[in-house]
Amino acid sequence: MIIPIRLESSTVRGYNVTIDRLPKLSFDTKVVIVTNPTVAGFHLDNLLSKIDAKDLDVVTVKDGEEYKNLDTIVDILDELFTKQLDRKSLLIAFGGGVIGDMTGFTASIYQRGIDFIQIPTTLLAQVDASVGGKTGVNNRFGKNLIGAFYQPKAVYIDIDFLKTLPKREFSAGMAELIKMSVMFDREFFEFLEKDDLSSRDSLNRAIARSVELKAWVVNQDEKEAGIRAVLNYGHTFAHVIENETNYREYLHGEAVAIGMVMANLLSYELALISLDEVDRVKNLLIKHNLPITYEIRDIEIFYNKFFLDKKSSNSKIKFILPKSIGDFEVRDNISKETILKVLAKFKRVDR
Amino acid sequence: MIIPIRLESSTVRGYNVTIDRLPKLSFDTKVVIVTNPTVAGFHLDNLLSKIDAKDLDVVTVKDGEEYKNLDTIVDILDELFTKQLDRKSLLIAFGGGVIGDMTGFTASIYQRGIDFIQIPTTLLAQVDASVGGKTGVNNRFGKNLIGAFYQPKAVYIDIDFLKTLPKREFSAGMAELIKMSVMFDREFFEFLEKDDLSSRDSLNRAIARSVELKAWVVNQDEKEAGIRAVLNYGHTFAHVIENETNYREYLHGEAVAIGMVMANLLSYELALISLDEVDRVKNLLIKHNLPITYEIRDIEIFYNKFFLDKKSSNSKIKFILPKSIGDFEVRDNISKETILKVLAKFKRVDR
Numbered sequence: 001m002i003i004p005i006r007l008e009s010s011t012v013r014g015y016n017v018t019i020d021r022l023p024k025l026s027f028d029t030k031v032v033i034v035t036n037p038t039v040a041g042f043h044l045d046n047l048l049s050k051i052d053a054k055d056l057d058v059v060t061v062k063d064g065e066e067y068k069n070l071d072t073i074v075d076i077l078d079e080l081f082t083k084q085l086d087r088k089s090l091l092i093a094f095g096g097g098v099i100g101d102m103t104g105f106t107a108s109i110y111q112r113g114i115d116f117i118q119i120p121t122t123l124l125a126q127v128d129a130s131v132g133g134k135t136g137v138n139n140r141f142g143k144n145l146i147g148a149f150y151q152p153k154a155v156y157i158d159i160d161f162l163k164t165l166p167k168r169e170f171s172a173g174m175a176e177l178i179k180m181s182v183m184f185d186r187e188f189f190e191f192l193e194k195d196d197l198s199s200r201d202s203l204n205r206a207i208a209r210s211v212e213l214k215a216w217v218v219n220q221d222e223k224e225a226g227i228r229a230v231l232n233y234g235h236t237f238a239h240v241i242e243n244e245t246n247y248r249e250y251l252h253g254e255a256v257a258i259g260m261v262m263a264n265l266l267s268y269e270l271a272l273i274s275l276d277e278v279d280r281v282k283n284l285l286i287k288h289n290l291p292i293t294y295e296i297r298d299i300e301i302f303y304n305k306f307f308l309d310k311k312s313s314n315s316k317i318k319f320i321l322p323k324s325i326g327d328f329e330v331r332d333n334i335s336k337e338t339i340l341k342v343l344a345k346f347k348r349v350d351r
Numbered sequence: 352m353i354i355p356i357r358l359e360s361s362t363v364r365g366y367n368v369t370i371d372r373l374p375k376l377s378f379d380t381k382v383v384i385v386t387n388p389t390v391a392g393f394h395l396d397n398l399l400s401k402i403d404a405k406d407l408d409v410v411t412v413k414d415g416e417e418y419k420n421l422d423t424i425v426d427i428l429d430e431l432f433t434k435q436l437d438r439k440s441l442l443i444a445f446g447g448g449v450i451g452d453m454t455g456f457t458a459s460i461y462q463r464g465i466d467f468i469q470i471p472t473t474l475l476a477q478v479d480a481s482v483g484g485k486t487g488v489n490n491r492f493g494k495n496l497i498g499a500f501y502q503p504k505a506v507y508i509d510i511d512f513l514k515t516l517p518k519r520e521f522s523a524g525m526a527e528l529i530k531m532s533v534m535f536d537r538e539f540f541e542f543l544e545k546d547d548l549s550s551r552d553s554l555n556r557a558i559a560r561s562v563e564l565k566a567w568v569v570n571q572d573e574k575e576a577g578i579r580a581v582l583n584y585g586h587t588f589a590h591v592i593e594n595e596t597n598y599r600e601y602l603h604g605e606a607v608a609i610g611m612v613m614a615n616l617l618s619y620e621l622a623l624i625s626l627d628e629v630d631r632v633k634n635l636l637i638k639h640n641l642p643i644t645y646e647i648r649d650i651e652i653f654y655n656k657f658f659l660d661k662k663s664s665n666s667k668i669k670f671i672l673p674k675s676i677g678d679f680e681v682r683d684n685i686s687k688e689t690i691l692k693v694l695a696k697f698k699r700v701d702r
Contacts, residue, residue: 081492109460112487112498114497141432147463148499240585 001208003182005069005131005151005215015154017130017215019208022050022158030055030089034079034103036063039095039121042164047094048120061102065247068098068137070146076106090115090153090316096122097129104135108150112149115153121161123173124253127180127210130155132218132228157211159203167289172253174288175209175234179260182232184213186326193284194251230328233320234259240293240305250291257290266342267321270334277325295348352559353504356482356502356566358670366505368481368566370559373401373470373509381406381436385427385454386445387414390472393515398445410432412520415689416598419449419488421497427457435669439503441466447473450590452498455486459501466504472512474524475604481506483569483579488614508562510554517657518640523604525639526585528561529612533632534584537677544635581679584671585610591656592645601642608641617673617693628676650691 006014031053035044038059044058059079061072080089093103093116100118107116120126136147138173163168181189188209197203220227237259241250250258264281267273296302306317316332323329357365382404386395388411395409410430412423431440444454444467451469458467471477487498501590513521539560548554571578588610592601601609615632618624636643646652657668667683674680 070421070425077490077497081490081496105460109456109487109499111496112485112500134463136460139428139432144619145432146428146460148460149463191380 001204002205003208003211005155006219015152016157017157017211019162019204019211021158022047024093025051025156027051027053027090028060029053030083030085031057031092032085032089033058033092033094034060034061034076034099034106034179035094036099039099040176042308043121045160047092051092053090053248057214060064061099063098065098065138068102069139070137072102073106073109073137076102077110080106080110085110085114087111087114092116093118093152094121095125096120097125100125100129101135101144102137104133104150104152105137108148113150117182118152118155120155120157122165123162123170123207124176125320126157126162127173127176127207127214131211131214157207158187159200159207165210168254169251171289172251175253175257175260175285175290177206177291178281178284178288179233179256180229182260182322182325183320183328184217184326185209185228186324188213189284189325193280196287229318230320230330233322233328234263236306236317236319237262239308240302243305243308244297244302254291257285258292258294261285261292262294263319263321263347265345266319266334266339267323267329269323269338270331270343271323272323272329274312274324275324281322294340294346296343296346297348299343299347303336303340303344304344335346352534352555353561353569354562354566356506357570368508368562370508370562372511373507376402376507378402378404380404381434381440382408382443383431383434384443384445385412385450385457386407387412387450389414390446390450391489394445394472394512395400395575398443400674401675402443403439403551412450414449416449416489419453420490421488424457424460429462431457431461435456436461436465436555438462438465440489441468443467444469444474444503445472447471448476451476451480452486455484455501455503456488456498459486459499460487461654463642464501468505468507469503470507470509470512474521474558475515475527476515477508477510477513478524478527480564481508482562482565508558510558513602519605520602522640523602526604526608526611526641528557529582529605529632529635529639530584530640531561531564533611533673533676534559534581534671534679535568535676535677537562539564540631540635540676541629544631546555556614572657580669580681581671582674584679585614587657587668589671590659591653594656594659595653600639605642609645612636612643613697614670614672614695614698617670617690618674620689620693621672621682621685623672623674623680625675628673632678633681645697647694648696648699650694650698653694654687654691 003017005017040060059076091107095101100120103116105145107114118130120130125241133149133151135150136144137278139145181192197201197206217227217231234256238255241255241258261282264278266276268275283293318330319334321329323332352370354368354533356368379668391411410427412418442454442458444451444517444589454467459485469481471481484500484502486501490496491653546553548557568578585607589606592606592609612633615629619626669681669683670685672680672682
């Protein structure tokens with residue numbers, strides 16, 4: 001199936017997200033595939049057999065979030081200039097979110113912008129990075145602090161690439177789909193409750209719905225001034241959990257899963273959601289092997305870390321909360337007392 | 352006077368170019384002025400006295416094209432993160448084209464884009480860099496090869512800043528105004544012929560007309576696919592001259608002045624312009640102390656250097672030629688013979 005993405009506020013003409021087996025792709029320009037050794041090892045031959053270009057080359061960057069920085073961007077740029085790419089050339093991001101973010105950012109600044117397409121190979125990248133146009137890298141001050149809003153020319157989602165994805169990473173991607181359903185679409189949530197996504201058709205359908213929902217959100221708010229913030233459901237808590245565990249213990253999706261459970265309990269505390277629904281979300285997360293709890297050592301310290309986020313322009317903490325399943329409410333006036341009460345439920349019990 | 356710039360294809364809401372004495376500017380955000388020691392020495396106190404902000408700071412970068420590279424961008428970014436600028440903060444580019452290009456590029460990638468305004472302090476930056484949204488830096492492969500299209504939020508042009516500009520740089524800026532008049536506006540050309548621009552009103556009027564013309568061109572072709580190439584009148588020759596003299600002998604505007612004379616003679620050779628008009632352009636350049644000749648050592652070598660431009664996507668050389676004064680024609684099918692015939696007029700005579 002093909003989902004057309006049309007960003008009303010964007011300079012670009014929009015693009016399609018195609019969810020299907022990867023078709024043959026033909027280009028009358030130079031094409032460079034940007035990938036990492038892991039993805040290349042599994043799937044590069046397959047990809048190369050599908051692409052016909054005036055000139056086809058591959059740039060490989062090291063695998064891992066720790067290489068998502070400006071130094072790697074400079075290395076990629078150097079290779080592209082050495083290969084004499086011109087303004088009509090095309091980059092293909094072939095990998096997970098890190099590859100997508102870096103390839104998109106490189107494309108946005110190479111000769112003031114060249115085209116790129118995304119062929120995401122992780123579930124998270126397929127549902128998340130494929131829509132929204134966020135590109136960028138980390139620096140010593142934080143994550144994604146340098147980058148651009150830059151849209152791909154096309155996205156191809158082929159779930160065959162997920163066959164080699166570690167189970168844990170697949171689950172982390174599921175956290176994203178569950179998040180979208182809880183925020184925006186009760187019917188989608190119920191579909192995820194009933195279906196185990198083991199068939200090609202079910203998984204394609206779930207990915208498509210998640211992509212559609214994200215496109216609907218982003219289209220209303222490309223530059224993240226309003227509703228797009230709702231995509232951060234679970235993230236206020238997740239960021240603190242990731243910070244406390246030095247980004248080592250949990251994959252991002254796992255931290256978000258825990259964060260959703262925390263947000264749900266806060267939502268229950270504010271009488272926005274029933275305990276039954278809190279449990280239904282928890283059960284769906286468990287079904288996909290996602291963690292639902294975390295031992296907080298010191299709830300005061302945890303609370304204070306909400307204020308660390310460099311991107312927030314003022315000192316109010318914004319919580320994205322489910323209002324029943326399939327709807328949301330944004331609150332920035334919740335008392336510290338209420339929040340601590342919820343955090344206390346996760347306090348580590350010393351034995 | 353205020354010239355509204357509305358780029359139809361752009362994400363941004365457009366902005367104004369204000370040509371007047373610099374007004375008091377008030378911001379309810381953090382503001383960082385990016386400038387160099389030369390401009391700061393002459394004018395920073397004046398600028399600081401005009402700006403009211405929640406928090407006001409200055410970042411100084413070294414003066415000169417040789418520092419227009421990614422290393423300097425990384426240094427500026429580091430300073431901005433250290434100063435904890437957020438997404439609502441604003442940068443002010445206070446200097447010539449180099450400062451404008453680097454500040455705009457930095458603004459485009461800081462947290463995926465923050466606002467910036469331009470207060471250009473050279474004539475060239477006032478008429479050229481203030482419209483078009485081209486930002487970027489050089490690397491070892493060439494000029495402006497890394498960058499973004501990114502529009503300022505506002506531009507303030509105050510000719511008082513030109514009082515400290517070296518005469519030679521003022522003249523180089525005049526080459527840009529003359530270029531615009533020859534390409535697009537006969538009446539403007541005749542105004543420049545008659546007026547010596549010594550009065551505030553005349554100079555403001557000339558700058559305004561040049562800005563208007565550039566905005567008209569850029570609005571039709573923001574991403575440089577068509578008519579915007581006409582702004583490169585004189586540049587095909589100028590780039591070779593700059594290359595042969597290692598960018599040391601001529602300011603860019605001076606090389607463009609010589610390039611215009613060469614293009615005009617080519618235009619005459621093709622019967623597009625009269626010899627009288629060729630002379631009128633030459634005389635206007637002379638009036639502003641611009642060079643009009645160059646000694647070519649070897650015309651074959653000079654010719655072959657036309658093909659060096661990394662940005663051209665094919666091997667045809669495109670010449671932008673005046674068709675009488677105030678109109679243009681783009682040709683990419685001129686015979687080598689014809690071009691060599693024109694170049695021969697500039698051949699060095701060994702004495």
